[in-house]
Amino acid sequence: MTPGDGRTGSAVGRPLRRIDARGKVTGETLFADDLSLPGMLHLKLVRASLPHARILGVETAAARGMEGVRAILTGADFLVPFGILPVSQDEHALCVGKVRFVGDPVAAVVADDELSAEEAAALVEVRYEPLATIASPEEALSTPEPRIHDYGDGGNVHKAVALDFGDVPAALAGADRVFEDLFFYQGNTHLAMEQHATLAYVDPDGLLTIASSTQTPHYLHRAAARVLGLPPARIRVLAPPQGGGFGGKTDPFNHEIVAARAALLTGRPVKIALTREEVFLCHRGRHPVLMRMRTGIDRSGRILGHSVETLLDGGAYGSYGVASTFYTGALETVTYRMDRYRFRGCRTFTNKPPCGPKRGHGTPQPRFGLEVQIDKICEQIGRDPAEWRIENATQPDTLTANWLEIRTTGLVRCLEAVVAASGWRERRGKLGRGRGLGIASSAYMCGAGLPIYFNDMPHSGVQLLLDRGGGVTAFCGSTEVGQGSDNVLALLVAEVLGLLPSDVKVVTGDTSLAPVDLGSYSSRVTLMMGNAAVDAASRARERLAAAAATRLEIPAERVGFGGGKLFDVSDPSRSIVFAQAVQLAEAAGGTVGTTGSYRPPTPKARFKGGGVGPSPAYSYSAAVVEVAVDEATGVVRVVKVWIAHDIGRALNPVAVRGQVEGSVYMGLGEVLMEEQAFCRLPPRLSSALVHRGPSMLDYKSPTSLDMPAVETILVENPEPNGPFGAKEVGQGPLLPIPPAVANAVHDAVGVRVDESPVTPEKVLAALRDPSRRFGPTTFPEVPWPEPVRVAPPWEGKP
Amino acid sequence: MSPAGPVPEHGPRARSRISLIVNTQPRELLVDPWKTLLELLREDLGLTGTKHGCELGECGACAVLLDGDLALSCLVPAVECDGRHVTTVEGLRDGPELHPLQAAFADHGATQCGYCTPGMLVAARWVLDRNPSATREEIAEALSGQLCRCTGYLQIYEAVESAARVLRGEPPSPPRLPAADRSVPDDAR
Amino acid sequence: MMRLPRFRYLAPRTLPELTAVLADVGPDAALLAGGTDLLPSMKRRQETPAALVGLRTVPELRARSGDAIAGLTLGATTRLCELAGDGAVTGAWPALARAASLVGSPPLRNVGTLGGNLCLDTRCTYWNQTHAWRKSIGFCLKKDGDTCWVAPGSTRCWAVSSSDTAPVLCALGAEVTLASRTGERRIPVPDLFADDGIRHLTKARGEVLAAIHLPSPRPDERSVYLKLRRREAIDFPVLGVAARVRLGSGGVVEAARIFLGGVGSRPQEATAAAAFLLGRRLTDEETVTEAARLAAQVAKPLQNTDFALGWRKGAAREYVGRALRELARPR
Ligand SMILES: Cc1cc2nc3c(=O)[nH]c(=O)nc-3n(C[C@H](O)[C@H](O)[C@H](O)COP(=O)(O)OP(=O)(O)OC[C@H]3O[C@@H](n4cnc5c(N)ncnc54)[C@H](O)[C@@H]3O)c2cc1C
Numbered sequence A: 001m002t003p004g005d006g007r008t009g010s011a012v013g014r015p016l017r018r019i020d021a022r023g024k025v026t027g028e029t030l031f032a033d034d035l036s037l038p039g040m041l042h043l044k045l046v047r048a049s050l051p052h053a054r055i056l057g058v059e060t061a062a063a064r065g066m067e068g069v070r071a072i073l074t075g076a077d078f079l080v081p082f083g084i085l086p087v088s089q090d091e092h093a094l095c096v097g098k099v100r101f102v103g104d105p106v107a108a109v110v111a112d113d114e115l116s117a118e119e120a121a122a123l124v125e126v127r128y129e130p131l132a133t134i135a136s137p138e139e140a141l142s143t144p145e146p147r148i149h150d151y152g153d154g155g156n157v158h159k160a161v162a163l164d165f166g167d168v169p170a171a172l173a174g175a176d177r178v179f180e181d182l183f184f185y186q187g188n189t190h191l192a193m194e195q196h197a198t199l200a201y202v203d204p205d206g207l208l209t210i211a212s213s214t215q216t217p218h219y220l221h222r223a224a225a226r227v228l229g230l231p232p233a234r235i236r237v238l239a240p241p242q243g244g245g246f247g248g249k250t251d252p253f254n255h256e257i258v259a260a261r262a263a264l265l266t267g268r269p270v271k272i273a274l275t276r277e278e279v280f281l282c283h284r285g286r287h288p289v290l291m292r293m294r295t296g297i298d299r300s301g302r303i304l305g306h307s308v309e310t311l312l313d314g315g316a317y318g319s320y321g322v323a324s325t326f327y328t329g330a331l332e333t334v335t336y337r338m339d340r341y342r343f344r345g346c347r348t349f350t351n352k353p354p355c356g357p358k359r360g361h362g363t364p365q366p367r368f369g370l371e372v373q374i375d376k377i378c379e380q381i382g383r384d385p386a387e388w389r390i391e392n393a394t395q396p397d398t399l400t401a402n403w404l405e406i407r408t409t410g411l412v413r414c415l416e417a418v419v420a421a422s423g424w425r426e427r428r429g430k431l432g433r434g435r436g437l438g439i440a441s442s443a444y445m446c447g448a449g450l451p452i453y454f455n456d457m458p459h460s461g462v463q464l465l466l467d468r469g470g471g472v473t474a475f476c477g478s479t480e481v482g483q484g485s486d487n488v489l490a491l492l493v494a495e496v497l498g499l500l501p502s503d504v505k506v507v508t509g510d511t512s513l514a515p516v517d518l519g520s521y522s523s524r525v526t527l528m529m530g531n532a533a534v535d536a537a538s539r540a541r542e543r544l545a546a547a548a549a550t551r552l553e554i555p556a557e558r559v560g561f562g563g564g565k566l567f568d569v570s571d572p573s574r575s576i577v578f579a580q581a582v583q584l585a586e587a588a589g590g591t592v593g594t595t596g597s598y599r600p601p602t603p604k605a606r607f608k609g610g611g612v613g614p615s616p617a618y619s620y621s622a623a624v625v626e627v628a629v630d631e632a633t634g635v636v637r638v639v640k641v642w643i644a645h646d647i648g649r650a651l652n653p654v655a656v657r658g659q660v661e662g663s664v665y666m667g668l669g670e671v672l673m674e675e676q677a678f679c680r681l682p683p684r685l686s687s688a689l690v691h692r693g694p695s696m697l698d699y700k701s702p703t704s705l706d707m708p709a710v711e712t713i714l715v716e717n718p719e720p721n722g723p724f725g726a727k728e729v730g731q732g733p734l735l736p737i738p739p740a741v742a743n744a745v746h747d748a749v750g751v752r753v754d755e756s757p758v759t760p761e762k763v764l765a766a767l768r769d770p771s772r773r774f775g776p777t778t779f780p781e782v783p784w785p786e787p788v789r790v791a792p793p794w795e796g797k798p
Numbered sequence B: 001m002s003p004a005g006p007v008p009e010h011g012p013r014a015r016s017r018i019s020l021i022v023n024t025q026p027r028e029l030l031v032d033p034w035k036t037l038l039e040l041l042r043e044d045l046g047l048t049g050t051k052h053g054c055e056l057g058e059c060g061a062c063a064v065l066l067d068g069d070l071a072l073s074c075l076v077p078a079v080e081c082d083g084r085h086v087t088t089v090e091g092l093r094d095g096p097e098l099h100p101l102q103a104a105f106a107d108h109g110a111t112q113c114g115y116c117t118p119g120m121l122v123a124a125r126w127v128l129d130r131n132p133s134a135t136r137e138e139i140a141e142a143l144s145g146q147l148c149r150c151t152g153y154l155q156i157y158e159a160v161e162s163a164a165r166v167l168r169g170e171p172p173s174p175p176r177l178p179a180a181d182r183s184v185p186d187d188a189r
Numbered sequence C: 001m002m003r004l005p006r007f008r009y010l011a012p013r014t015l016p017e018l019t020a021v022l023a024d025v026g027p028d029a030a031l032l033a034g035g036t037d038l039l040p041s042m043k044r045r046q047e048t049p050a051a052l053v054g055l056r057t058v059p060e061l062r063a064r065s066g067d068a069i070a071g072l073t074l075g076a077t078t079r080l081c082e083l084a085g086d087g088a089v090t091g092a093w094p095a096l097a098r099a100a101s102l103v104g105s106p107p108l109r110n111v112g113t114l115g116g117n118l119c120l121d122t123r124c125t126y127w128n129q130t131h132a133w134r135k136s137i138g139f140c141l142k143k144d145g146d147t148c149w150v151a152p153g154s155t156r157c158w159a160v161s162s163s164d165t166a167p168v169l170c171a172l173g174a175e176v177t178l179a180s181r182t183g184e185r186r187i188p189v190p191d192l193f194a195d196d197g198i199r200h201l202t203k204a205r206g207e208v209l210a211a212i213h214l215p216s217p218r219p220d221e222r223s224v225y226l227k228l229r230r231r232e233a234i235d236f237p238v239l240g241v242a243a244r245v246r247l248g249s250g251g252v253v254e255a256a257r258i259f260l261g262g263v264g265s266r267p268q269e270a271t272a273a274a275a276f277l278l279g280r281r282l283t284d285e286e287t288v289t290e291a292a293r294l295a296a297q298v299a300k301p302l303q304n305t306d307f308a309l310g311w312r313k314g315a316a317r318e319y320v321g322r323a324l325r326e327l328a329r330p331r
């Protein structure tokens, strides 16, 4: 399918109401916790109160004796481990042998109501033998024993990777100037408004059903089958619409599996609804990353060699960590030309809630470093940072140093758009004391080139059912997390068939009723599900066109689709209505059902570690941010944001704008105030290591009054690999915001805060420090493995 | 004028009977004193439109109108609702037609995941009830206890402003589109 | 979902009934006004009272009398939202209206009361946490433990007075009436507060805060309230600066009171700064700088709120300066 092919103009590009909007504004949309069944029991987890300890015993008798208690489970009920990645099957639904962070679930109580379950859970006594607490990557490196896990790359290193694309040390030695900087990007969490909830039950047909707030029902399906020892065909996973995900619901979670087992055990529906604090403990959010970047440029400012070292605080479990580690290096090359590239990444285990993928998965951290470093370089060499970016932007149809294939790129146009809209050239440097402008750009993937577990099957499948009444139903395992994927599915089918999106019914987030879609992660859904949908719809279109052609007595190529009709393109007055076309097709060839599927192209990167980064397409963004900095207090106020995003093609401009502005919002939260921060008491007093403020009051998500004006510009440049040219928008636009803010602060008051969040404390400290900088000053020794050496495309074959 | 009889008492063992008006419907039910209005609505009345994101007064997802005032149902004991009027998202419309605020939220992209939406809608209704021509600043202030993680709030403001126009008898404003840069020639267009 | 623990609920219908009930049920009862402070604490199991005594059914606590000329008496259950919309309050005590309008968020102000705001429990990052959280670090002095995690050597609790209206009412010279079965007493607002994070109120258990009395302001009087917090809404004050001055001819300060909230277990009075201002002009930048320096000395923040400790000290000086400059602004 090439763009333009099969367009009817009925849906693509129109600012139509989302198909799921009505249910959301009436309150009828049922989220996981809105589901309830007769006889439903309630589940509460007993969570570890120590950060690292051996479990000596779990005393449940007192809890068992409580009124209303129906069942109690412990680690003994869940001996099979699971985890999202095949290489890190390191979680147990309830801890077996030891606990690894405060909040690790140890036991579970099932009772008639939630309050009784909670009261009984408080009576479960766990006896522990404490182990040394490992609080930071530095501690993890210097404390190989006790090991948090008995796998990984030695000691408490989970994963260490090294990739060389050409001889970077030689490039730096030959460079005109070399810049070295250290950056730190703080961890933060998704904070989706909906707290995770799961309802598990055995349906009347004996099928174990798990309805859960999950972005990845397919992976939950696999994990549940594995842990519960059931054939996958005996399990059905439902993913109702979610109240936001942002990556926080992409792992299979222990509470989901415990609820399932509890339902099997009691024969009753079992519900668990996590508290906000528990959601903070599930986490899987942004890794805190310490970075060292070295960049050598020639006289013209061109990057001859770029080196990135990252040290990730992974928390207590693997999660997506191996992928996250690679992601802190993978997309470094996609925005600006660089001749050679060197990457070192190390993820450590620590006794904290596990980190994982959050909007931008692993890439906002090095993006922050790269974009701030470029700002510094431009300052040093006297170049305008916008001009430098425009001049050095990667070009379409090229390969990067690490063999990523850039097809379309709207980066230059994004940069030019925000430069023009913000008045960058006229206003920069003339805003007066305490005011400044900063710029940054970025790129993101439209879906990972490879699935999470190795297989040759499609990444997304869509089935279409056309009924005699003219109804169209699209079935896809994709999950609506708020981003609008249900609408994209309906919209694309509608576009091909000449209908309105609201004419198409969707059945999604159901592993029994719909073909597999891998899930709502890595910005893959619009492109991958979208291509599958267009594929399925095109096949249906062929059948309908053939049937209509017979009736209208014209060749099938002359059949047009639009306005709910099929017509003769050379005489549109000759037409039949859509339902009639379906009936004719059904009469001619039987029930009208089609399938479509999508598998991304084989990546060009053919080396160990090359599986992370390739994508069918990359989206690009650029932002200019204006700030006002109070020099007496260091308080930063964002005045306005101009952002341009290379969307390929906007399938629905209102929805796209929402994704862009939502990303800007989240990026501002990350760079100004959000922190998944921990509190360690003096070790002589307590071994505790706890989340500093696991609440929506202490975790600072910007309020309506903290949100600045945003001007959103879409750059449309259709991408051959995207459905009708569309690229992703859910994650990319977050990326330029944090560095643009840091750069704007520098423009305003001349200080560098090389670490997120850019808080008043740090700005003031930088203002008072002779170095005019706040940020990390050391990078520990890391035992890097022998690098995988791959010549960049222009230096040889991979 | 001293009331007769012992001080009214509820619980802990005996539930108490309360009557209240929910979305103009009189309701009578037995509640435990420790039940919140949020739990009463969602669990006893099946009105799951009202959401919850913290249950501690920190997020606004559970907002309802209590005697016409915006309130957080997670912090209101149900026993204190005896004789009061509650309006939830389900009560915004009367019949199949959407309330202008609901229609505007749907059309302006003001609902993404939709989880903050019920609270946002009642908060918006509250501000427009008091001030039909509220300014952008007044709307932002009125919604400042309602967190939304999806939208960045701007499309929500535009929806409230458009609904306010409709409620004042003016035509709605069309959804604001992002500026589009289509400078590259594109034969597929 | 966070749920309340089980309790008994009592709904007295008059003030005498209320004080009688309070005396009868004893220490295991808690007064429930708007509940926006108490109920979150109960959900986190910081408090697990066996009985809640509701105040919303007691009409005496809603009474309002007087005016800007004679002084105003507000019942303790006056809601915070009513202050911002009360012409007498906004006209005569704008700092109070301002403080009330900055509390939490609109729905909290629609329910939260002035009495509840004054009686608001002290706050601490080690205290406003769930039972599970507090258990995992070990319970602290404030309840069930014997160490203060903020100041491990300390024998007292340093939890922070975090009310927006308390420092303002102190600065305004307001008084409160406390009622109990045995009668009523009226005390200046500063005397309501003890310098202790655990028993932060001087009121006896059997006493209920019945009313707040605002003295009528003199025409040459000005007051101001500034609040510092990370976000523009929802957040508690990390610092509140309340100041009232009387300016004589030529803008000379004839009387001044400055109270800081959020920096100690009760609103802290900056007496040295106030004394320094007497006879000086707020338009004089050196005067303001010195007064701000003196005022900030009473701010002894510990690391148990949002923001870093050292920064909060500096911010206190800066904000007092801003408050004084605002008072000096011609109007
Ligand atoms: C997310 C959030 C943010 C908040 N932000 C702020 C803020 O910025 N600034 C701020 O000041 N507060 C804030 N609060 C706290 C609270 O909302 C307000 O302080 C409110 O005014 C408390 O009043 P209330 O009537 O709800 O108190 P309640 O919760 O009903 O009572 C508070 C305490 O006072 C006692 N009490 C109440 N009334 C009386 C009385 N008449 N006599 C004796 N004792 C009494 C109660 O027993 C209880 O111990 C916030 C709360 C939340 C949940």
Ligand code: SF4
Pocket (backbone or CB within 6 Å): C123, C124, C125, C126, C127, C140, C141, C142, C147, C148, C149, C150, C151, C156, C157, C158, C159, C197, C304
């Ligand atoms: S100041 Fe100390 S004793 Fe008081 S609540 Fe905080 S940690 Fe506990």
Ligand code: FES
Pocket (backbone or CB within 6 Å): B051, B052, B053, B054, B055, B056, B057, B058, B059, B060, B061, B062, B063, B072, B073, B074, B075
């Ligand atoms: S659920 Fe009530 S405010 Fe968050």
Ligand code: FES
Pocket (backbone or CB within 6 Å): A193, A243, A244, A482, B110, B111, B112, B113, B114, B115, B116, B117, B147, B148, B149, B150, B151
């Ligand atoms: S629309 Fe998702 S939280 Fe607001």
